[in-house]
Amino acid sequence: MSNPKATITIHTTVGDPEVIYGAEYNHNPGERTFSQGVNDPGTLITRHGWLAVKTTAFPGWNAAYSVDVSDEQTGEDLTFEITRSFSYPVEKEEWLWFPVKSPH
Template identity: 45%
Template sequence: MDFETAEIDVDQGSDTQIRLSAVPFIFNPGERSLYVGADGPGGTVQDTAWLGLKTEPFNGWYSAQILSVTGNKGTDCMFEVKRNFHTPIQEGEWLWFPVKRQTIEPYRD
């Protein structure tokens, strides 16, 4: 399977920034499910989204806070690493981050 590759900028919440080049990645937005409350109204629940990077563990990977992805096929996204119910994990040659996709909008006056 061919994955899109990207330049990944990793912000760890300090002055140190890390850039990873030509990293295969995959984004899984998580599943949505419907629920109905006891008194009738319902809604949807969004499962945790995951961003997978096929790379060796790098210095400070576990403490990453923001991941900016600029893909070779036009992907341009920013993800906030969420640690509410999950933490980043290493699985084989993949690093998996529980994330929330952030939207970036141009400034308007």
């Protein structure tokens, strides 16, 4: 199965946004766990997920703070906030991987 394609806009702290047209992407949402304490009715905890974009690294890519995805097939527009609490953006082969919160 192939990955969906989209216009991807990566916002960084070091320059103008990087716009990539027709890029493959893959979103893996974070897992959810239920935590309950003695005096706690319960809390749903959502871990960060990952957003992968098939593109070459560009200057400042690892200083990104958000990514906009405009899916070419569905027309859906999503914005992902990049988190750095426990993981950092990584480059693996021809993909850039960003730890992200659920889209909004």
